[in-house]
Amino acid sequence: MSLFVRLADWHTDRNAIRGIRQKVFVEEQNVPPELEWDELEETAQHFLVYHDSKAIGTGRLTGGGKIGRMAIQREARGHGAGLELLRRICKFAGLSGQKNVYLNAQVHAIPFYEKAGFVPVGDEFMEAAIPHVRMERTLNDSEPSENLDDWNR
Structure with missing residues (x-):
């Protein structure tokens, strides 16, 4: 599967982002819409x-290195899109000066995030009526060099 990850802007790419998250979180996982959309979108x-x-697929990075709203459409799962998206988000975070990133992983997805170098931290908790656990990763400075200007070429 040939994949391409790019930076997206909430204002110009809102329809694509919302469409994917609506399908995955609101329709498939029954997350209430009022919990899915928040003040961090912009x-x-x-x-x-x-x-x-x-x-x-889509994902986002918010303040303090928090990765969230990772969603891959059902028909595209299992082909590496999620890992590629996560890898690129982590790369961007490192290029932006983050030393560590974290996320709240759905418990069933822990092995997926572990493949990407994340480790569980703390106890299980509920978020949107779904069991989650916080996972963290220290970013590696020794990955091939790249700069933020290379992202949308």
């Missing part, structure tokens, strides 16, 4: 992952 750095020219 200030977060959003990302879109594409297969060919179709947006198939």
Whole structure:
């Protein structure tokens, strides 16, 4: 599967981002819409992952290195899109000066995040009526060099 991840902007890419998250979180996982959309949308750095020219996934990075709202459309799961999206979000966070990133992982997805170098921290908790656990990762400075200007070429 050929994948491409790019920076996204809430104002210009809102329809793609909302469409993916609506399907995955609100429809599939029954997350109440009032919990899905929050005040961080406009200030977060959003990302879109594409297969060919179709947006198939999204995620965001908010203040303090928090990764969230990672969603891959059902038909695209299992082909590496989620790991590629997560890898690129982590890379962007490092290039932006973050030394560590964290996320609240749905418990069933812990092995997925562990593959990307995240480790569980703390106890299980409920978020949107779904069991979660906080996971953290220290970013590696020895990855191949790149700069923020390379992102949207």
